[in-house]
Amino acid sequence: MDFRRCKILDYTSHSITALAFSHVSVTPDKYAPRTLRLAVGRANGDIEIWNPRSSWVHELTLKGGRNRSIEGLAWTQSGTDLRLFSIGGSTVLTEWDLQSGLPLDHCDCNAGIVWSISPSPDGTKIAAGCDDGSVVIVDVAGGRGVMMPLRILQRQKSRVLSIAWRGNTQVIGGCADGRIRIWTAVAAEVAGEPDGIATTREGVVGRIIGTMRVDKAQGEETLVWSVVSLANGKTIVSGDSTGSVKFWDAAHFSLLQSFKVHEADVLCLASNQAADTVFSAGVDRKIVRYSIVDNKLRRWANMSSRLLHAQDIRALASYESKASNYLISGGVEQSIVINSVDNFIDGVFRKIPVSPQRHYVHSVGGRRLIALYSDNQVKIWALEQFHSLAEANSEDKNKRLVASLTLNNDENITHVALSEDAKYIAVATNAQTKLFLLLPSKQGAAFKVKKIASPALAEQGCSILNFDPSSKRLVLVSPENEIFIYSIGQQDKLRELSYPGKRSDGKSELKQALPYLDNINHLAFSNDGKYFVVSTISGSVIAYDWPNQSVYWTLPRISSTPSVVKFCPDNDSLIIVTTQMKVLQFSVSEQALSDWSRRNSGFLPPEFNNLVDKCSGIYIDEDAPERAWMWGASWLANFDMSADIPVFRIPKRKRNGLSVE
Numbered sequence: 001m002d003f004r005r006c007k008i009l010d011y012t013s014h015s016i017t018a019l020a021f022s023h024v025s026v027t028p029d030k031y032a033p034r035t036l037r038l039a040v041g042r043a044n045g046d047i048e049i050w051n052p053r054s055s056w057v058h059e060l061t062l063k064g065g066r067n068r069s070i071e072g073l074a075w076t077q078s079g080t081d082l083r084l085f086s087i088g089g090s091t092v093l094t095e096w097d098l099q100s101g102l103p104l105d106h107c108d109c110n111a112g113i114v115w116s117i118s119p120s121p122d123g124t125k126i127a128a129g130c131d132d133g134s135v136v137i138v139d140v141a142g143g144r145g146v147m148m149p150l151r152i153l154q155r156q157k158s159r160v161l162s163i164a165w166r167g168n169t170q171v172i173g174g175c176a177d178g179r180i181r182i183w184t185a186v187a188a189e190v191a192g193e194p195d196g197i198a199t200t201r202e203g204v205v206g207r208i209i210g211t212m213r214v215d216k217a218q219g220e221e222t223l224v225w226s227v228v229s230l231a232n233g234k235t236i237v238s239g240d241s242t243g244s245v246k247f248w249d250a251a252h253f254s255l256l257q258s259f260k261v262h263e264a265d266v267l268c269l270a271s272n273q274a275a276d277t278v279f280s281a282g283v284d285r286k287i288v289r290y291s292i293v294d295n296k297l298r299r300w301a302n303m304s305s306r307l308l309h310a311q312d313i314r315a316l317a318s319y320e321s322k323a324s325n326y327l328i329s330g331g332v333e334q335s336i337v338i339n340s341v342d343n344f345i346d347g348v349f350r351k352i353p354v355s356p357q358r359h360y361v362h363s364v365g366g367r368r369l370i371a372l373y374s375d376n377q378v379k380i381w382a383l384e385q386f387h388s389l390a391e392a393n394s395e396d397k398n399k400r401l402v403a404s405l406t407l408n409n410d411e412n413i414t415h416v417a418l419s420e421d422a423k424y425i426a427v428a429t430n431a432q433t434k435l436f437l438l439l440p441s442k443q444g445a446a447f448k449v450k451k452i453a454s455p456a457l458a459e460q461g462c463s464i465l466n467f468d469p470s471s472k473r474l475v476l477v478s479p480e481n482e483i484f485i486y487s488i489g490q491q492d493k494l495r496e497l498s499y500p501g502k503r504s505d506g507k508s509e510l511k512q513a514l515p516y517l518d519n520i521n522h523l524a525f526s527n528d529g530k531y532f533v534v535s536t537i538s539g540s541v542i543a544y545d546w547p548n549q550s551v552y553w554t555l556p557r558i559s560s561t562p563s564v565v566k567f568c569p570d571n572d573s574l575i576i577v578t579t580q581m582k583v584l585q586f587s588v589s590e591q592a593l594s595d596w597s598r599r600n601s602g603f604l605p606p607e608f609n610n611l612v613d614k615c616s617g618i619y620i621d622e623d624a625p626e627r628a629w630m631w632g633a634s635w636l637a638n639f640d641m642s643a644d645i646p647v648f649r650i651p652k653r654k655r656n657g658l659s660v661e
Contacts, residue, residue, distance in 0.1 A: 011374055013354045014042040016330030019317035020073035022082050024121070025231075025273035032321040035513040038328060039084055040336060041070025041315075044375055044412065047086060047096065049516075052326065054560055055612045056338065056352060057579045059537055060516050062101045063430055064088075065410040066376060072116055076123040078143045080512045085126060085140075087114040093128060093138055095147060099515035100479035101463065102430055107147035109136040116163040118171075125150065127171045127185065129160025135171055137185050153183040153206045158221075164236075166229040166250060170209075172236055174224030180238055182210040182253065210253035214240045225267045225282070230275040235298070237278050239266025245280045245290070247300055257300050261288050270316035270327065272341050279344070281313035281329060289344050304345040309333050353613060353633035367422040369402070373413045378405040378427055380418075380438075380447065403438065403447040414463050419471035424488065425449075428465050430479050433457040435488070456492045460484065464520060468546065469529040477520045483534070485549070497549060501540055511538070522562060526571040531588050533574060535562040541576065543588050553591045558584070566618040568641075569625040577615040577630060581608060583639065600645045608637055 018041035023033060032052070037059075040048040045064015051057045062084075064070065072087040084096045091113055097104040112131030119126050124141035135153040140146065153171065162174035171185045184205050214222050223241040229250065230237065236248040243262035248255055264283035271278045276292045278300075288305040292298065311332035318341050319326045327339040334354045340347035362371045368383045380403040403425075407413065411429040418425050427434045435457055439448040462476040462484075474486040476494070483497040501518055511517050517538040524533045531552065532544040539558035544551060560580040567574055573594060574586045583604060585597040593601075613632040620628050626642035 010379075011356060011360055011372065013334040013356070014044040014046070015314065015332045015334055016336065017041050017043050017314055018070050018073040018086075019315040019328055019330055020075055021317055021319045021326075021328075022075040022084075023077075023319070025318070025320040026322075027273070028320070028322055030322055032319070032324040034510055035082060036319070036324070037082070037514070038317065039073045039075065040330065041073050041086060041088075043069050045069055045088060046412065047073070047084070049098075050336075052324065054579045056336075056350075057561060057614065058358070059561065060098070060101065060519070061358065062096050062098075063412045063414055065412055072114070074117050074119040074126055076119050076126070076140055077513075078123070078141070080509050081144050082513045083140065083144055085117065085119075087117050087128070089113060091130075093117065093126065093147060095140075095145065099481070099519065100430075101516070102479055105145045105147060107138055107149065109134075109138070109149065111136055111152065112159075115159055115161050116173075118163045118165055120165050120168050122168050125168075125186070127163050127165060129163040129173050131159050133157050133160065133175075135160055135163065135173055135183055135185075137171075151185075151206055153185060154208050156181065156208065161223060161225055162227045164227050164229050166236070167233055172227050172229055174227040174238055174240075176221060176223050178214050178216055178222035178224065178240070180212040180214070180224055180227060180236070180248070181208050183207065184209050212236075212238075212248055212253050212255070214238060214246060215242055215244060215258075217242050223265070225265055226269045226280075228269045228271055228278070230271050230278070231273055232275040235275070237269055237271070239269050239280050239282065241265045243282070243284070245269075245278075245288070247278075247290075247298075249298075256298055259288075259290065259300075259302055261302050261305070262286065267312070267314055267331075268316040270318040272318060273320045277341065279316055279318070279327060279341075281316055281331075283312045285309045285311065285313060287313065287316075287327075287329060287339075287344075306339075306345065306349075308337050308339065308349055308351070309335075350612065355616075355633040359617065362416055362418050364418050364420060364422050366420065369418060369422055371416055371418050371425065373416040373427070375412050376407045376409060378403075378407075378413070378416055378425070380404070380425070400445065402445070403449050405436070405449060407434070411461075414461075415465050417466050417474070419467040420469055421471045423471060424452075424467065424474075426465050426467070426474055428462045428476070430461040430463070433460055433462055433465065433476060435474070435486075452488075454486075454492050456494050457486060460494060464523055466523045466525065468532070469525055469527060475523060475532070477523065477534075481519050483520070497544075498551065499534070500542065500551065500554070501534075501536055522565040524565045524567055524574075526567040526588075527569060528571045530571060531567070531574075533565060533567075533588075535565050535576070537561050539578075541565070543574070553588065555586060558582075563614045564616070564618050564630070566620070568620055568628075569622045573641075575618060575628060577618065579614050581611055581615070583608075583630075585641065596641050596644075603645050603647050605645065611635055 020039045022037040038050040045068030047062040049060040074085045076083045092106045095104045111134040114128045116129040126138045128136045133156045137150040139148045139150040158175040158177035160173040164172045171183045226239040245259045247257045267282040278290045281287045286305045291303045293301045314331035317328045327341045329337045336352040339349045370381045382400045382402045415428045435452045437450045464477040476484045483499045484494040522535040532546040535541045541555040543553040560578040564577040576584045585594040628639045630637045
C-alpha cells in the first residue's frame with residue numbers, strides 16, 4: 001500500500017480569544033468535580049468544550065458564524081446546571097444551550113458594545129463592561145435561560161476594557177484612559193459578605209468608590225487590558241499597554257508595587273487559589289510568574305518566565321485542586337498550551353496540536369474525491385492517478401479543484417457529506433441543511449453544482465450527517481439529538497428514526513450539569529448497508545438493522561468517549577477507539593466482543609496506550625483487511641487484527657521453604 005501526503009487541504013485554525021474554567025479552584029484537599037470543563041473561544045465565533053480527564057478530550061464545539069468573534073467567556077452554576085455565557089462585538093450577553101449547541105437566550109445590556117464580562121464568585125450575577133463607560137450588572141440567579149439586567153453602575157467616559165469582581169459586592173474595571181475604577185455593585189448585607197472581604201469604604205450602591213491611575217504612555221492614554229482581584233480580597237493586580245504589571249492595595253486603593261518586565265502590552269492575568277502567585281502574559285509572548293516573598297509587608301518578586309508561544313498570548317486561565325493543577329494559555333498561535341501552576345518553571349508543558357479535533361475532511365475513495373470544509377466554505381478536490389514517485393510528489397499534476405461552494409448563511413458549517421456515487425453533497429449548519437447535485441462538466445475537469453430545492457431540509461439544521469451506501473438516503477442528527485432520514489428523489493419529508501438515547505428521564509447529576517454528554521458524536525455504515533451504528537459522547541453505542549431501520553443491538557457502555565467508529569470490510573466487525581486509547585472490536589452479528597478483542601484489548605502496547613494525542617481516524621485496506629491503520633495528530637500506528645499482540649510475562653518465582661528459587 002502506498003502512502004501519499006496530501007498538501008492541498010488548506011485548513012486554517014483560528015486564534016484563541018478567551019479561556020474560562022467551569023469551576024473556581026478548590027482547596028488542596030478536595031478533588032476536581034467530574035463536571036470540570038474548559039471553554040475555549042476562537043476568533044471565528046466557535047466555542048470549544050474540553051474535558052481535562054484522559055489527557056484533555058475535545059467533547060463539543062458550539063458553532064459561531066460569519067463576522068462573529070468570542071471576546072469573553074463566563075461560567076456560572078445554578079443548582080446542578082452549568083451555564084455558559086459569551087460576548088462578541090455586540091451589546092448583548094449570550095447564554096448557550098450546551099445540549100443543542102445553539103444560543104439559548106440573549107440579554108441586551110442597553111449600553112455600548114460589551115468589551116468584558118466577569119461572573120460574581122457566588123455565580124448569581126455577571127458584570128459587563130461596555131464601550132460607553134457603563135458597567136451593567138446582569139442577574140442570572142433565576143436558572144437556565146433567565147438573564148435580567150439588574151442595574152447600570154455609575155457611568156464614566158472611557159471604555160471598560162477589563163473587569164473583575166472583588167468578593168460579591170465590588171466590581172473592578174480597567175479602563176481605556178489609564179484608570180482602574182472600583183464600583184459598589186451590591187450592598188454588603190445583601191451579598192452576605194464574610195468579614196474578611198467586607199469593604200471599609202462601601203459607599204452608595206452603583207457609585208464609583210475608588211480610582212487608581214497607571215503610568216501614562218508618552219503621547220497617548222494607557223489601556224488597562226486586564227485586572228484581577230486575588231482570592232483573599234486584599235490585592236488587585238493590573239496589566240496595561242505599557243507592559244507594566246501593578247499590585248494595588250484593595251482596601252486603600254494605593255499602589256503597592258510595579259513591575260516592568262514585558263516589552264509590550266499585558267493582555268491577560270491569572271492567579272492561584274492561595275493568592276500568593278500571579279501570572280501575566282501578552283504581546284511579547286512571555287508568561288511571567290510573580291510570587292509573594294514577604295506576607296507581612298506584602299512584597300512581590302518576579303520569579304521566572306517562560307517563552308511557550310510563538311505569537312501574542314490573548315488569554316490565561318488557571319485551576320487548582322487535589323491532583324489537578326492547570327495553567328492554560330492561548331492566543332494568535334491557535335494552540336492550547338497546558339502548564340502547571342505549582343511547577344511552572346520546571347514542569348512539563350503540553351501544546352495541543354492545531355490540527356482539527358474533529359474531521360473536516362470527507363473522502364470517497366472509489367471516486368478519488370476529497371471534500372474539505374471550514375467556516376462557510378467547501379472545496380472538493382480530485383486526486384489523479386500517478387505512475388511514478390515524481391508524479392506523486394508533484395503539486396501540479398496530482399490534484400485538481402473540481403468544485404467550490406460558499407454558503408450565504410451567517411452560521412458556520414457543522415458537517416459535510418459526499419455520497420458514495422459522488423452525485424450528491426450535503427452541507428449542514430445548525431439552522432438548515434442544503435443538498436446539492438454534482439454534475440460533471442462537458443470536459444469532465446470539474447463539477448457543476450446545482451442546489452436541490454427541499455423545504456424540509458431548509459428548515460432542519462443538524463450537527464452530523466451521512467449518506468447510506470446506496471446514496472439514496474441521507475441520515476441527519478439534529479442539534480436536539482434526533483435522527484432523521486431523508487429519501488432523495490422521493491417525497492420531500494423527514495422521517496424520524498427511533499433513538500433510545502433521546503429519552504431524558506433518570507439522568508445522572510453529571511448529565512444534568514452537562515446535557516450534551518448524551519449527544520451523538522459518530523455515525524457509521526457497514527459497506528453493504530446492513531448495519532448502521534451511532535455513538536454518543538458518554539460512551540453509548542447503538543447498532544441498527546438498516547434495511548428494517550430498527551434497533552438491532554445496544555452495545556455495552558464504553559468507559560470513555562469513542563473517538564473513532566469504523567466498520568471493517570467484512571461488514572460485521574466494528575472497531576471503536578476511545579479517548580483512553582483503548583481499541584475494541586465487536587462482532588455485530590454475534591452481539592459480542594470479537595475473539596481478537598477478548599485476547600488483546602487489555603494488552604495493547606504501552607507506546608500506544610500512553611499517546612496523548614487522540615486517535616483521529618482508521619483506514620482498512622480492502623486488499624489487506626486484517627490490517628488497521630490508525631492515526632492521530634502526531635502519530636501513525638498499524639494493528640494486525642489477525643494476530644495476537646505479543647505479551648511478555650515474568651515467570652512466577654517458586655518458593656521452597658524459606659528460600660526463593
